[in-house]
């Protein structure tokens with residue numbers, strides 16, 4: 340098999356293979372929800388090429404289960420597809436409070452240790468020191484490969500009212516967690532100190548700081564929206580951490596909307612709605628992530644409405660996040676969306692270049708790996724979509740430098756990110772923009788080049804021109820040419836008009852974010 344399968348397709352192809360091998364329910368529960376894996380190409384100690392595939396799993400329970408049940412098979416498929424030795428590294432995504440390891444779970448290992456286990460080149464003291472600092476800074480990366488450690492015993496106790504506060508087990512699996520691990524579900528590393536401020540998050544951060552200092556007063560509820568990976572989750576954890584620092588006994592709960600849904604389902608099955616009410620209605624601060632997931636879930640919406648009303652009545656604070664502003668939410672009851680909008684609604688924007696650079700430098704510092712400013716600019720210029728992607732790029736560059744024992748410079752960053760850069764260059768073409776915008780506004784692609792002038796066509800066309808200028812290196816005349824031979828002044832007019840309106844019109848701004856994220860992949 341070819342060894343140059345790009346990393347996105349490599350992981351996609353692993354998933355496709357697993358989809359044919361596993362029962363559908365197993366595949367849908369364990370494999371489908373996983374984010375795309377990261378791939379680093381390396382040389383083994385003996386000089387042979389190898390590929391290290393790093394997969395981030397949302398919680399420890401899933402991580403242990405995937406490690407014990409699927410890691411071996413995944414590695415085999417990866418090896419086959421990549422045409423070289425493949426090593427799988429599983430680690431926790433830094434999203435939730437991580438429960439202490441159960442006794443029978445293998446101890447956490449750093450990426451460096453994993454490489455050593457596998458005989459990959461990382462044996463120098465510099466690499467070991469870097470790996471050690473990595474392990475300390477990261478969320479207890481628990482790494483594995485097939486057969487590398489004994490699988491954790493599957494927790495078997497039934498779900499109890501107390502456990503409902505904790506990590507919702509994936510469908511078809513039960514779990515119990517120690518109460519201390521499930522109390523607030525706040526990730527202590529996501530604080531205001533570790534959140535880089537900038538124009539993109541200025542309003543949201545200011546409002547969040549205000550709520551942390553005086554919960555239950557102004558801006559209740561606080562509704563934070565924005566595209567993926569822009570720091571919404573980080574920000575609401577920061578509020579939880581700040582409040583708990585001031586008032587350690589405050590009843591704070593962070594949860595993802597899907598966990599609320601799963602709570603409602605469980606209580607529905609067991610007819611224990613009083614327990615559900617007791618749990619949610621007693622909080623001082625409820626932090627709920629990604630409320631767009633409530634779409635179409637009527638019973639969940641009803642229970643959330645009840646919790647919402649009860650909490651506001653007793654001046655507890657509610658902070659929600661979503662991928663869109665309240666009125667943009669679909670399939671959510673209007674009595675809820677209008678309440679979501681009744682406090683303060685703020686957007687988090689994609690960070691601008693300087694903020695991306697500051698984030699990279701801060702995150703590299705946290706890993707004890709100083710990042711030269713020119714390299715930070717290079718990465719930030721090329722990775723524009725969101726902070727999560729930026730972090731992924733940084734991890735790759737740092738890993739590449741550690742494992743190749745080369746210093747971090749632009750050449751090395753270019754090398755480490757070459758797959759990502761080529762995917763980006765391939766994806767954002769004017770044709771791609773025209774097609775995506777036409778699909779989004781439900782017009783024909785041919786209307787992008789036509790002379791038709793009705794607003795329903797002219798406006799999407801202007802939006803596409805604006806995006807072509809923003810997202811490609813093409814000049815105004817080149818863009819005009821690709822839009823049916825239009826003059827460059829027409830393109831300039833469109834770019835200025837849409838750019839100006841974007842500053843004032845929230846709905847347009849939101850649509851542009853969606854389009855940009857879609858195009859950047």
Ligand SMILES: Nc1ncnc2c1ncn2[C@@H]1O[C@H](COP(=O)(O)OP(=O)(O)OP(=O)(O)O)[C@@H](O)[C@H]1O
Pocket residue numbers: 433529533534535536540565566567568569570571572573574698726727730
């Ligand atoms: N301003 C920032 N400073 C430092 N780190 C940031 C910043 N913004 C985001 N991050 C980091 O980027 C990653 C993604 O952020 P986060 O999970 O909060 O995004 P999100 O907006 O909640 O995305 P999603 O909608 O996909 O859940 C996290 O690791 C977070 O710590």
